[in-house]
Amino acid sequence: MGSDHDHGHGPDNHLQPIEARVRALETILTEKGLIDPAAIDAIVDTYQNEVGPRNGAAVVARAWTDPDFAAWLADDATAAIASLDFVGRQGEHMQAVFNTPDEHNVVVCTLCSCYPWPVLGLPPVWYKSPPYRSRVVIEPRAVLAEFGLELPESTSIRVWDSTAELRYLVIPTRPQGTDDWSEDELASLVSRDSMIGTGVAADPDGTEAAATPTAGTPGTP
Amino acid sequence: MGFGPVDPEPNEPYFHADWEERVLGMTLCAAALGHWSLDESRHARENRHPADYYSSSYYEIWQKGLERLLIRHDVVSNEELAAGHSLRPGPESAQVLTADRVPRTLSRGGPVDRPATTKARFETGDQVRTKVINPQTHTRLPRYARGKLGVVDKIHGCHVYPDRNAHGGGEQPQWLYTVRFDGRELWGDDAEAGLSVSIDAWEPYLEPA
Numbered sequence: 482m483g484s485d486h487d488h489g490h491g492p493d494n495h496l497q498p499i500e501a502r503v504r505a506l507e508t509i510l511t512e513k514g515l516i517d518p519a520a521i522d523a524i525v526d527t528y529q530n531e532v533g534p535r536n537g538a539a540v541v542a543r544a545w546t547d548p549d550f551a552a553w554l555a556d557d558a559t560a561a562i563a564s565l566d567f568v569g570r571q572g573e574h575m576q577a578v579f580n581t582p583d584e585h586n587v588v589v590c591t592l593c594s595c596y597p598w599p600v601l602g603l604p605p606v607w608y609k610s611p612p613y614r615s616r617v618v619i620e621p622r623a624v625l626a627e628f629g630l631e632l633p634e635s636t637s638i639r640v641w642d643s644t645a646e647l648r649y650l651v652i653p654t655r656p657q658g659t660d661d662w663s664e665d666e667l668a669s670l671v672s673r674d675s676m677i678g679t680g681v682a683a684d685p686d687g688t689e690a691a692a693t694p695t696a697g698t699p700g701t702p
Numbered sequence: 703m704g705f706g707p708v709d710p711e712p713n714e715p716y717f718h719a720d721w722e723e724r725v726l727g728m729t730l731c732a733a734a735l736g737h738w739s740l741d742e743s744r745h746a747r748e749n750r751h752p753a754d755y756y757s758s759s760y761y762e763i764w765q766k767g768l769e770r771l772l773i774r775h776d777v778v779s780n781e782e783l784a785a786g787h788s789l790r791p792g793p794e795s796a797q798v799l800t801a802d803r804v805p806r807t808l809s810r811g812g813p814v815d816r817p818a819t820t821k822a823r824f825e826t827g828d829q830v831r832t833k834v835i836n837p838q839t840h841t842r843l844p845r846y847a848r849g850k851l852g853v854v855d856k857i858h859g860c861h862v863y864p865d866r867n868a869h870g871g872g873e874q875p876q877w878l879y880t881v882r883f884d885g886r887e888l889w890g891d892d893a894e895a896g897l898s899v900s901i902d903a904w905e906p907y908l909e910p911a
Contacts, residue, residue, distance in 0.1 A: 500719070502769075503724050504724075504786075505783060506772075508788075509782050509786070509787060509788045510778070512788035512792075515777065515792050517798060517799065520731050520799050520800055520804050521723070521728060521731060522801065523801045523804040523805075524726065524727040524730055524804055524808070528716065528726070568809050568811065573811040573814070592744075593744060603716050603726075605711070606714060606718075607711070610708075611756065612707060612709070613708045615705050616705065618846065618899050620894055621897065622897075627707060627709075634895070634896075638897055638898075639899075639900070640897070640899045642844065645878055647878075
């Protein structure tokens with residue numbers, strides 16, 4: 482980020498340079514009648530509160546419990562996901578990729594930050610940053626180990642670089658011991674990271690099979 | 703090695719400052735004016751000195767890209783950015799995204815599939831080699847995947863072609879393929895065992911192997 486020095490003029494002289502710059506642009510565009518600040522609020526509210534990984538978890542739980550839905554997801558993920566009303570920007574062309582004991586899927590956008598917004602919300606900073614973007618296509622096993630995920634040697638890793646408008650949702654394997662669980666209960670085991678591929682779904686006994694180095698609550702990352 | 707540890711932030715918030723929220727919303731609202739495509743906006747963000755790119759936070763890059771697009775399309779002037787105020791009125795008619803239309807706009811999205819007008823050159827299972835290219839202009843063929851031997855995994859129909867669309871060349875839809883590479887093809891014999899990487903490649907990126 483830029484230096485802390487500000488230029489000392491006007492009411493915004495307590496702001497960081499980037500804050501002043503953003504505020505200036507919003508002022509200009511609003512004065513020209515080109516943007517509606519309330520639209521900005523609505524967009525932010527959508528991605529803060531309405532759309533998030535709970536959507537993807539619902540897709541996964543449905544796939545685990547309904548073989549016809551899983552088949553639909555494999556054949557036409559956009560339509561299957563749309564049937565749950567998860568549609569729109571950065572999810573127009575969905576692909577579901579299914580983990581198996583033999584193959585683990587991981588998603589990245591090496592070129593920028595492409596991510597399936599309607600099912601996962603906005604991406605975390607690590608997903609959009611050079612370390613993950615550059616290293617997960619080279620050494621995913623080492624990167625997943627940083628997330629606390631150690632896969633058996635016999636499991637191969639498939640990395641999907643989202644270079645076009647196709648957006649990838651990883652369907653993690655269903656944990657053992659969940660045979661009679663409801664979809665809602667199953668969805669609670671599905672972390673955001675398990676749908677990117679940097680984690681796996683949690684076990685029913687509450688242990689996360691993969692946690693971030695300073696483990697958060699199951700269900701958040 | 704390289705860029706170092708991934709270092710995820712526990713319980714990370716979606717935004718780390720209010721200004722990041724405004725940049726996200728402003729970028730989407732400004733794009734709705736219809737002056738540029740998503741492809742052009744990506745290029746506007748990314749086409750900068752590496753030192754600038756790597757020293758900027760994610761939303762700083764969005765802000766810089768947005769300023770560049772607005773100047774380029776004569777929506778805003780450098781004088782206005784310096785002044786922090788509009789110095790001339792906006793155009794009489796502009797397609798402004800109002801708050802009430804946000805839900806419909808977000809849920810409609812921007813699909814990029816287009817009707818096919820040509821036959822696909824490749825089939826699933828075909829061996830292909832990605833071309834060696836080094837354009838000064840926008841491309842979605844990553845440098846690590848140029849001149850590499852892979853296999854067509856899936857065909858996705860015709861999609862808007864960013865390499866042309868980003869520069870006002872029109873959509874020029876091309877057949878889109880998922881192409882899969884063995885890790886050793888990309889990184890040599892020391893690649894992690896069992897690794898494969900795929901990209902989504904438009905037909906002009908590929909030649910028969």
